[in-house]
Amino acid sequence: MALRSQVVGCGGYLPAKIVTNDHLTSMVDTSDDWIRQRTGIAERRIAADDEFTSKLGLEAARAALDHAGMKAEELDLILCATSTPDDTFPATATKIQAGLGVGRGAAFDVQAVCSGFVYGLTVADSFVKAGQAENVLVVGAETFSRILDWTDRSTCVLFGDGAGAVVIKAANGNGTATDRGILSTHIYADGRHHDALYVDGGPGSSQTTGHLRMQGKEVYRHAVVRMAEAIDAALEANGLTPGDIDWLVPHQANLRIIESMARRLNLPMDRVVVTVDRHANTSAASIPLALSEAVADGRIQPGDLIMIEAMGGGFTWGSALVRW
Numbered sequence: 001m002a003l004r005s006q007v008v009g010c011g012g013y014l015p016a017k018i019v020t021n022d023h024l025t026s027m028v029d030t031s032d033d034w035i036r037q038r039t040g041i042a043e044r045r046i047a048a049d050d051e052f053t054s055k056l057g058l059e060a061a062r063a064a065l066d067h068a069g070m071k072a073e074e075l076d077l078i079l080c081a082t083s084t085p086d087d088t089f090p091a092t093a094t095k096i097q098a099g100l101g102v103g104r105g106a107a108f109d110v111q112a113v114c115s116g117f118v119y120g121l122t123v124a125d126s127f128v129k130a131g132q133a134e135n136v137l138v139v140g141a142e143t144f145s146r147i148l149d150w151t152d153r154s155t156c157v158l159f160g161d162g163a164g165a166v167v168i169k170a171a172n173g174n175g176t177a178t179d180r181g182i183l184s185t186h187i188y189a190d191g192r193h194h195d196a197l198y199v200d201g202g203p204g205s206s207q208t209t210g211h212l213r214m215q216g217k218e219v220y221r222h223a224v225v226r227m228a229e230a231i232d233a234a235l236e237a238n239g240l241t242p243g244d245i246d247w248l249v250p251h252q253a254n255l256r257i258i259e260s261m262a263r264r265l266n267l268p269m270d271r272v273v274v275t276v277d278r279h280a281n282t283s284a285a286s287i288p289l290a291l292s293e294a295v296a297d298g299r300i301q302p303g304d305l306i307m308i309e310a311m312g313g314g315f316t317w318g319s320a321l322v323r324w
């Protein structure tokens with residue numbers, strides 16, 4: 001017998017406002033062609049002025065709990081992966097908890113930028129395996145539109161707003177890769193790469209409002225190498241091969257990066273869940289949003305083996321292998 005973290009529900013939420021590439025051409029010197037060719041992005045959602053990260057996260061949380069058939073009062077832990085919290089403190093997770101109308105259990109944020117959801121899954125899985133929590137909500141929610149420099153064409157075209165969430169429940173398994181639930185997570189960081197992707201200010205000690213700064217090529221170069229390593233680590237830890245994977249649900253930053261991961265796994269693109277074309281990069285929200293979409297439309301079925309990978313500012317990166 002082995003304790004497993006089963007994913008028993010998922011849900012997503014996107015703000016209503018759609019901003020197309022063409023719309024951005026009126027703000028910066030860019031083109032629909034350039035954005036599509038370099039990134040695969042066609043449009044993104046942008047939160048309304050009164051929609052903060054907690055509001056998006058709360059909607060996704062409600063959808064995931066509904067899908068799981070679980071009441072918020074049953075949650076022992078609420079995690080929110082975000083780099084765009086409503087406030088410096090308290091944690092956005094506590095605002096989501098309040099929005100759900102509950103006052104029990106623990107709630108805190110996880111900050112690992114685009115790897116935030118993989119980090120959040122890791123924390124959730126660890127709490128479950130340590131017997132510290134039975135039911136855990138992991139939310140990825142972001143409003144990157146608020147930290148973009150809308151005069152910088154090299155970054156403002158790449159991101160969007162949104163939220164996704166999963167509900168995790170402790171269950172007994174047999175300890176092999178046939179178990180349903182999180183089979184493994186692998187997370188990494190190398191803080192020496194700060195300058196390649198950071199926000200130049202923001203909440204806390206800097207006392208300035210920050211904007212996202214990125215050396216795109218440098219991030220790209222590391223992303224393809226590091227995520228491939230994390231994928232290999234996941235397969236090796238479970239004694240599996242690329243041929244065992246049913247679905248790749250990658251972080252959605254750039255279609256070219258996603259395609260290169262699929263090639264490495266020898267997976268045809270119809271086995272890869274892609275949302276970057278419609279959502280752009282929603283950072284910690286991108287993976288749970290993609291998961292929710294593919295579960296809702298029936299692509300992902302119970303028993304399917306899902307490879308999840310991400311890379312983000314820090315640098316941080318990681319993978320999770322989940323049997324649905």
Ligand code: ACO
Binds near residue numbers: 035
């Ligand atoms: N429209 C038109 N031209 C542009 C734009 C734009 N929006 N942005 C940049 N350009 C120009 C550049 O100025 C440059 O022009 P130059 O040659 O005259 O100097 C040219 O296009 C090429 O720019 P590059 O930056 O070299 O383009 P590249 O092919 O590397 O693509 C991109 C840029 C899309 C950002 C790519 O590097 C990338 O996707 N990097 C990875 C980003 C990523 O994965 N982030 C994930 C983590 S995000 C997180 O954690 C928050």
